[in-house]
Amino acid sequence: MKKYEYISPRDYIGDILIKEAEKNNKIVVIDSDLASSVTTHKFQKKFPERFFEMGIAEQNSLGVTAGLATEGFVPFYVNFAIFGTGTVWTQLRQSCYANLNIKIIGTHSGMDNGSDGASHHALEDIALTRVLPNLKVFNPLDLEDLKGAIKRAVEIKGPIYIRVARDVVPVIHEKEIDFNEGNSEMLFNEGNDYLLIFEGTAAKQAIEGFELLKEKGYKNKLLNIRSIKPVDKKVVLKEAEGMKGILTIENHTINGGLGGLISEIVGESVVRIPLRRIGVQDKFTESGKTEVVKEKYGLSGKSIVEIIETF
């Protein structure tokens, strides 16, 4: 199996925001007492006057983010994915309704907060965000993907949610990415067996599954959906054509997330192709080391192989 370098994209959020803030003095950061966990403490150190600590009061934090956007700032609210979407969902919805220029970064997506357990596992944030009009949802993979996503978020005027892995992901990109909303990326294209579609925070398991299948002689494609909303429908449908099936892979519940999204795209098209979804199967998870929690709840290279072999 190919050897990758592994990183946690979460570790770079503060540094990336500092770089963007050096170019754009309207960028500010809002925190709910988790700055060191989401690495925005680095931003706080560099730009103390542009960093607003709001304490453990997420709903107020999101409202403050909305107010700063109204005054012409480009505010980034960075928090764990469960708090940055679920705890503040109606506040976020009102900001999207007003089409405010707010940016939310959610870390510790899916089961990435392993040992904290089900309460902290953000298995619904894609579902919660992709239903909101005006909101764009990005799901970058590694460091360069994340840099591209944040850079693009600053350029776009409007609300954006960026979902970031806390767990390690393989380093795929070595150069700056031209990250655009609605773009996907075909990582590997080896033939016409199965189309594997994944979101960035499940990259490690998706690539492991792809490689294991390759060793078994499968000739598959591996597609990175880096922009959940808008999503690259055209490429999904084009690449699905002539394949034996589609498998979606996500660090999220299979309901309403990437699997749900791809099902909707395929279901509304003329393409007739079987589809299976890898992710958490409508269950609450439990505490444990992130990797073993993921494996137990169905997200692993091994489970990808099993599903493909019984497709």
Added chain:
Amino acid sequence: MKYDLEFLKKKSEKYRKIIIEMVYKAKAGHPGGSLSCIDILNYLYNYKIDFNKENRSRLILSKGHVTPALYAVFLDLGFIFQEETGTFRTLNSRLQGHPDRNKIPEIDANTGLLGQGLSIGVGMALGKKLKKDDSRVYVVIGDGEMQEGQIWEALMSGSHYKLDNLTVFLDYNKLSSKSNVNEIMNLEPVKSKVEAFGWEVLEIDGHNFEEIGKALEYSEKSKKTPVFIIAHTVKGKGVSFMENNPKWHSSAISDEEYSIAIQDIERGI
């Protein structure tokens, strides 16, 4: 502070009539709370918000259901047109049931989900300080709305950041949709609670322009603390059968009621 009492009185009379007419025509809406906060909105929009200034003061109507009051002032200021007033709460209208800044850009925040407006005001006040923009942020909240936990989060942050450019009006009409606010969930003692959160608190008659003006003057001079004005008001103020009657939180108005209401307002009960 310079203000013209007769001017304000005439404006409020006009606004009250527009409120009644809009709810009457739409056969829906919230007249009670609109009438209780209209004198405060009147003062703020006519004397405190200068829409010609780029860095202007802002007004967040956190109790967003009282759009009839907002639209009455906006009609007068020329932001909406006479022919639109009959479209309130109907399809294709800019006059949504709750404020929508995409339809009317002079609206400073989309509100309606209670408890959220003060947080947006805190964000604006922080932003104005960072920009060194010396204009102010005014937020009008309802008493029932104070039952929302987010209000208290926002109160905490307002004093923590010493937002002396932020003024809150509590439209304390003591009634929510069903009955007495304090029977539903007791807010009292509001004054000492808000003071304990680090704010300066004033108590005024929310229908007395002189008291509104003085409270605003005080809040502008306040240093290092935001100001919370408990404005004692009457729900349905100015219309005999609506005053202090929770039925008029949200209700359609009959032909007969419409005539009585307009007469009451003209007589200045």
